[in-house]
Amino acid sequence: MGNSKSFFEFEAVVSSWDILLKGFAVAMFAATLATALAIILGLVVALMRLSTVAIYRWIAFAFTQFFRGVPLYVLLVWVYFGLAIAVNINLSAILAGVVTLALLNAGYLSETFRSGILAIDSGQIEAGLALGLSKQVVFKEIVLPQAFRIVIPPMGNQYVDAIKDSAILSIIGVPELMRESQQLANLYYQPFEFYTCAGLLYLIAVVLVSRGTNKLEKRFYTHSAQN
């Protein structure tokens, strides 16, 4: 190795801490914004999938298949470079990253939401309709709140995935945690230290998110056993 230093020397990591934290913040920002957008988009796609209008169902089906089927890496390249070349839409790296992550996660979440909605006992819907409530009110007041409880855990998983997937945004130069770690690792010739540190930061984020979803789930679970 021509280098006298031992494994795991963390001086460089400590002195670059602010850069790593900034990278971490960018990663969390991208993952969080993307997940939030994916929740909205995923719900719309799920509703289209459950629509009585055939064309909506087809569009939703194609959307889900496409964005679940294409690797994030490829999708990212298309959104960032492809859109610029093909239709002259030049997104900033961070925006392209957020859009890509949002589309990918919306593909997964649409299926999660669809199954959550379908899991609601038809008796619940009938009881609402029997009161004279419109289908829209039944959905908003009765189906959605109960489906939401069901999809909290998978939604938490999706957020966790988005946090880890955000590492791939490094390939288009988004200054997130992975990108910054790469550059620092190259600068100091200490890949092991920097990547380990990055890994720990992802891990901490994931543990915190899991705890958050657990709490949320408990809060909503308390009174929602069906009948």
Place this chain on the structure above:
Amino acid sequence: MNRTTESYIEIINLSKSFGSHKVLDNINLTVNRGEVVAIIGPSGSGKSTLLRCLNFLTRSESGEIKFQNRSWSLNSEGKRYKGKKYEKSLSELRSEVGMVFQNFNVFPHKTAVQNVELGLIKVRKMTKNSAREIAIKKLEQVGLGDKINQYPDKLSGGQKQRVAIARALALEPRVMLFDEVTSSLDPELVGGILEEIRRLANTGITMLVVTHEMGFAFQVAHRIVFMDSGKIVEVGTPDEIRNSQEPRTRAFLSAIL
């Protein structure tokens, strides 16, 4: 009892199939205003389906249902209603026809009082305050005055069914449909719910009650409809049905009573 001879609900030539299985086979029945009609018969005879056709939770494929001479199945040209506008108009009918289910179907994410006030707010367009006032009153009437803020998972089966009854009654429907409402209850809770229905029967509201509680049916109903294999075999007063000479009715009653 304020029974009248004014025909209130008319069921004309109603048929319904699930696949090749004919669940309702040319049903004809008229119910007068204020009348309490019990529908009895073996499991799978189509009793519940008939009830569900009345508020259009189940759609019959032929025949007609009229409330106060207004057809909810066929338009003035005799064609079957369909489409979005019709679906919307059904809400109007349903808000006048209360239904209580075998499985309670209370909303688990809402407290007792929220269950009851939902229809008042969303269907009757009441303010939150006046809806709550009525909801509390209705829950008190069914003996749940001390449970208004409980979630259903903290209530017994009987209490859930009372919430469901209060929820339907809050809208002051003209007709009540009871679909085997005691079948999911522990035996010791059945009596209390039957008592609620009996009280309601005395208020003069029009009721159709699908039930396996024969004693109750014969006590409370003005008329009894006996169904078998998707057909109405016989309709009569409790006395007439009790003394029926129709072999299927006799076989059913002797097996049960």
